[in-house]
Amino acid sequence: QVQLVQSGPEVKEPGASVKLSCKAYGYSFTTFGITWVRQAPGQGLEWMGGISADNGDTSYPQKFQGRVTMSTDTSTNTAYMDLRGLRSDDTAVYYCARDVPSLDFWGQGTLLTVSS
Amino acid sequence: DIVMTQSPLSLPVTPGEPASISCRTTQSLLHINGYNYLDWYLQRPGQSPQLLIYLGSNRASGVPDRFSGSGSGTDFTLKISRVEAEDVGVYYCMQPLHTPYTFGQGTRLEIK
Numbered sequence: 001q002v003q004l005v006q007s008g009p010e011v012k013e014p015g016a017s018v019k020l021s022c023k024a025y026g027y028s029f030t031t032f033g034i035t036w037v038r039q040a041p042g043q044g045l046e047w048m049g050g051i052s053a054d055n056g057d058t059s060y061p062q063k064f065q066g067r068v069t070m071s072t073d074t075s076t077n078t079a080y081m082d083l084r085g086l087r088s089d090d091t092a093v094y095y096c097a098r099d100v101p102s103l104d105f106w107g108q109g110t111l112l113t114v115s116s
Numbered sequence: 117d118i119v120m121t122q123s124p125l126s127l128p129v130t131p132g133e134p135a136s137i138s139c140r141t142t143q144s145l146l147h148i149n150g151y152n153y154l155d156w157y158l159q160r161p162g163q164s165p166q167l168l169i170y171l172g173s174n175r176a177s178g179v180p181d182r183f184s185g186s187g188s189g190t191d192f193t194l195k196i197s198r199v200e201a202e203d204v205g206v207y208y209c210m211q212p213l214h215t216p217y218t219f220g221q222g223t224r225l226e227i228k
Contacts, residue, residue: 035217037165045157045165045208047217061117061216095164101212102155102170109164 002026004096004107011113017084020110022096029077030054033099036070036081038092039109046092050099051079086114118143118211122220130228135196137223139209144189145172153213156185156194159222160205168207169194201227 007021022034035050049060051070058070069082079096094110097103119142129135145153152172157165167176169185172192182197196203204227209220 044206044222045159045210045219047219050215050217059215097165099212101153102167102176103157103165103210103212104167104170104176106164106166 002098002105004098004105006094006096006107006110009111009113011115012086013116014087014114016086016114017082018086018112019080019082020094020096020112022079022081022107024077024079024098027098029072030074033101034070034072034079035097035099035103037095037097037103039095040089040092043092048081048094053079083112086112088114090114117216118145118214118218120209120211120218120220122207122209122223125221125223127223127225128228129196129199129225131201132198135199135203135225137194137207137209137225139187139192139194139220141190141192141211143214145192145211145213146189147213152188152192153211154185154187154192155210155212156183157208157210158203158205159208160202163205165208199225199227 003025005023030053033052036048051058053072071080091114096107098105121140123138154172156169159165173185184195206222206224
């Protein structure tokens, strides 16, 4: 069955970078896109951008332009999100989701803590 | 960016009673293909969000038929015909029509 399995929790210092992964199982990876959504503690959901697993086209909101890079590895059916220049307000749970374009399957989430 | 406004933000409901959540958008979500690009998600406590309704009114696989979505253009509603204890959580509307995708603020449903 369709599953998205995300990498484990991360703790980073301010100014550092992090690369999160999302491995897909149970479907043809290049047929759909992957979207990343984050949720700060006690807050709502925030779209961080998406990538076509077919051709690698990306779309990022202006807020994250220049700080985020999304990529895929079709040989391992894995999507990645690289976030640079980390700040304390980047502390959140980061989710990947299959984009059809509704978000029909979600990963379990990765907790990123940014703290000195 | 399309702004999504949900109401109410808090919804206490007695089990077995109906519930309704509104989502209003600043731009029409009606595509020229005739579909409204509006989704509803439920995030149960401690869990990842799950898709409930897509394209305005279609239940996702495995979603009980007590959930229904309606509306068109800029005005949408999620209805639960008879609330059960497992329906507790935060409900979000989201539009995947235009980037950036945008979410409503969330409506917290609790059992009275």
